[in-house]
Amino acid sequence: MTDSNNKHLLEEEAKAFASSGRINYYDIVIDHGKGAVITDADGNDYIDLLASASSTNTGHAHPKVVKAIQDQAAKLIQYTPAYFANTQEAQLAPRLAKLAPMSGPVEVSWGLSGSDANDAIIKFARAYTGRQYLVAFTGAYHGSTYGSMSLSSISMNMSRKMAPLLPGVVKVPFPSPWEREPDESEEHFVDRFFREFMRPFETYLPAEETAVILMEAIQGDGGICKTPPAFMKKVYDFAKAHGILFAVDEINQGMGRTGKWWSIQNFDGIEPDLMSVGKSLASGLPLSAVVGRKEIMESLGAPAHLFTTAGNPVTTAAANATLDVFEEEHLLERSAKLGQKAKAFFEAEKEKFDFIGDVRMYGLDGGIDIIDPATGQGDTNATVKLMYRIFELGAIIISLRGNILRFQPPLVITEAQLDQAFTMIDQAFSELAAGKLTLPAKAAEMGW
Numbered sequence: 001m002t003d004s005n006n007k008h009l010l011e012e013e014a015k016a017f018a019s020s021g022r023i024n025y026y027d028i029v030i031d032h033g034k035g036a037v038i039t040d041a042d043g044n045d046y047i048d049l050l051a052s053a054s055s056t057n058t059g060h061a062h063p064k065v066v067k068a069i070q071d072q073a074a075k076l077i078q079y080t081p082a083y084f085a086n087t088q089e090a091q092l093a094p095r096l097a098k099l100a101p102m103s104g105p106v107e108v109s110w111g112l113s114g115s116d117a118n119d120a121i122i123k124f125a126r127a128y129t130g131r132q133y134l135v136a137f138t139g140a141y142h143g144s145t146y147g148s149m150s151l152s153s154i155s156m157n158m159s160r161k162m163a164p165l166l167p168g169v170v171k172v173p174f175p176s177p178w179e180r181e182p183d184e185s186e187e188h189f190v191d192r193f194f195r196e197f198m199r200p201f202e203t204y205l206p207a208e209e210t211a212v213i214l215m216e217a218i219q220g221d222g223g224i225c226k227t228p229p230a231f232m233k234k235v236y237d238f239a240k241a242h243g244i245l246f247a248v249d250e251i252n253q254g255m256g257r258t259g260k261w262w263s264i265q266n267f268d269g270i271e272p273d274l275m276s277v278g279k280s281l282a283s284g285l286p287l288s289a290v291v292g293r294k295e296i297m298e299s300l301g302a303p304a305h306l307f308t309t310a311g312n313p314v315t316t317a318a319a320n321a322t323l324d325v326f327e328e329e330h331l332l333e334r335s336a337k338l339g340q341k342a343k344a345f346f347e348a349e350k351e352k353f354d355f356i357g358d359v360r361m362y363g364l365d366g367g368i369d370i371i372d373p374a375t376g377q378g379d380t381n382a383t384v385k386l387m388y389r390i391f392e393l394g395a396i397i398i399s400l401r402g403n404i405l406r407f408q409p410p411l412v413i414t415e416a417q418l419d420q421a422f423t424m425i426d427q428a429f430s431e432l433a434a435g436k437l438t439l440p441a442k443a444a445e446m447g448w
Contacts, residue, residue, distance in 0.1 A: 005029070005041035020157075024445045025398050026391050033060025036413035038396065047395040047421045051410045054220070054252050054365075055279035058325045059412035065283045068321035072314050081110060081311040082303065088316035095323055096281075096289060101262050102271050105294035110311030112286045114251030114278030115143025118214070120290035120305050121247045121274050122147045122166075125212035128299040129245060133210040134166075135200075137174040139222030142214065142249055142276075151214060154221050155448055170205055172197045174215075175231050176223060177358055178369070178378075190230045197235060207242040212274070217263040220252030221448070223404050224360055224367030229267055236270050245296065247274040251288070255280040256326055256411055259336030259363030266362065283322045287315035331411045338418060339363035342407065345422050353429050355382055366407035367400065378403030384446055385437040386428050393424040399447045 009029045029041040036059055038048050051057060058065060072088060081089050089110070097106040111117050122134060136142065136151040143149060149158050150166035159165060173179070175193040184192075201207050213235060218226045239246040253263035254277055264270055273296060278288035287310070290297075309315075326332065343361035346368055350356040357369035357376070370383040380402040387405060390397050400406050409418070431437050440446070 009041055023448055024442070025387075025447065026396075027442075035059040035062075036410045036417050045394065046391070047409070047413075047417055047424075049395050049397040049407055049409045049421060051280075051408050052284055053279065054255075054257055054408045055284040057255050057257060057280035057331070057411045058283045058322055059410040062283060062321075062325055062412070064325050064328075065318050065321045068317045069285075069314055072317035076313045078309060078312045078314070080308045082306045082308060086311075086313045086316070088313050088320055089311045092311075092316045092319050092323075095320070096277070096291060099261055099323075100275065100291045101265055102273075102275075102291075102293055106291060107294050107297035108289045108291050109297065109305050110307070111278075111288040111290065111305075112307055112310050113143065113145075114249075114276060114288050115145040115148040116307070116310075117251065117276035117278055117288040117290045118142045118151060118249060119145050119147035121212060121214060121276055122151075123305055124274060124290065124292060124296050124299060125245045125247065127304070128296045129211045129243065131209050131211040131244075132168045133205060134169050135205075135210060135213040135244075136169065136171050137215050137219075138171055139174045139176060139219050140214075140216055140249070141221035141252075143251075170200050172200065174219060174222065175228055176219075177225050177360070178223075186228065186230070190228050190234070193228075193231055194234045197231075198238075201238075207238075207244065210242070210244045212245040212247050213239050214247045214249060216249045216253060217267060217270075218253045218258060218362055218365070221400055223369075223401050224362075224365060224406065224408075226266065226360065226362060232267050232270060245273040246270075247276070248272045249276050251276055251278040253365065255322075256331050256335050257363060257365045257408065259332060259339055261332065263362070281322065282315045282319040285315045285318045287311065287319055329412065335363040335365075335411045338411075338413065338415070339365065341415070341418060342366060345425075346407075349426065349429055353433055355379065355432065356429075361407075364407075364409055364411055364413070366405075368405040368407060370403045370405065380447075381439060381443070382432060384443045385439055386432055388440045388443075388446075389428040389431060389437055390424055393427060395421050395424050397425075402447060 006029050031041045032039050039045050093108050096108050100106045138153045141154040142151040150169045173196045180189045248264045250262050274292040346359045354373040357371040360367045372379040383399050383403045387397050398406050
């Protein structure tokens with residue numbers, strides 16, 4: 001390979017690839033990967049601290065997943081589950097239903113991406129309740145189809161030039177940690193945001209006409225931040241008191257990311273009625289699911305939510321193998337254990353560097369705020385300098401909300417690889433503190 005492979009491929013791609021399809025970070029073309037390491041077209045290796053946006057929690061090219069894909073492809077690549085079950089899909093459905101954090105009978109319906117799984121939540125919630133209104137939270141990313149995009153509020157480019165979006169959507173403020181006032185108690189903070197949550201219901205939104213409240217228990221692209229448990233309980237109790245379905249988006253934060261199967265399991269006494277799953281369900285292959293209580297899932301008949309290739313033999317074989325890997329390699333426990341190691345590292349770094357603000361870590365799932373020490377406000381330029389320097393040193397990390405480092409390595413990352421990554425990150429932090437880092441040439445084009 002030559003030194004120009006990345007550049008040449010990107011130049012050729014640019015002639016045919018729409019700019020709306022990629023958030024720009026680094027000028028590399030990924031060629032292959034193994035475990036927690038990816039290799040670009042020029043042969044450069046990087047420790048992956050992103051896990052393909054939390055869609056490769058079992059790592060890259062896991063041997064068990066690869067074998068399952070290869071074996072199934074040699075038998076049957078596709079026959080639409082819209083008409084007939086296939087052996088892999090028929091085995092996966094009860095396995096996934098059994099893992100759902102819901103009591104009573106549970107059913108699943110297949111899709112191709114997390115976006116359509118959230119569209120399914122809209123469909124089933126409206127069908128079951130006979131109500132039209134949908135409630136979501138600011139800072140959420142639920143997908144890019146029209147329904148899921150209408151529920152999202154993470155980027156203006158998800159609504160700019162595309163109106164009208166889906167009607168009946170109401171968005172309420174999410175209690176992000178940086179919205180907390182100095183010296184504000186947790187109780188006051190929760191009460192303040194719950195008052196904002198209630199405002200629509202008290203002024204123009206009839207609770208009896210509201211179908212569902214959808215939220216990320218831990219917001220992913222919104223900054224890797226956990227809903228305050230007391231706020232979650234208030235919202236959940238309100239939903240239950242008014243016959244409103246409570247749904248959770250587990251696409252980014254599920255599948256072991258937080259050290260539990262589902263992020264909602266970090267909260268006591270909360271059982272969702274519906275749940276969207278995707279990304280790492282099939283180790284990154286295009287498979288999603290909406291999971292819900294049986295009576296809700298039976299409120300629609302075919303073909304209300306089915307797709308020609310959703311739940312096909314190859315993707316469901318990959319998903320069955322993925323569940324096997326989680327169980328055999330104890331990835332939930334691994335995420336929890338290594339997450340503690342990562343939390344200790346970043347909290348120690350915070351003591352050393354005054355530009356590190358809040359550190360949030362839930363399993364191998366972290367958001368690290370980079371701030372201007374003089375103002376306490378987010379520092380986008382410093383964040384870009386840091387992530388680009390970490391990239392130069394040999395690890396892939398990106399930003400969220402401009403000033404948050406996103407830390408989501410594959411759950412199979414080794415402790416040695418984690419230590420290597422920490423050495424790189426510490427070097428970048430030290431160089432920023434010493435004034436040695438400059439903005440890359442394309443800084444203005446990088447990030448959300």
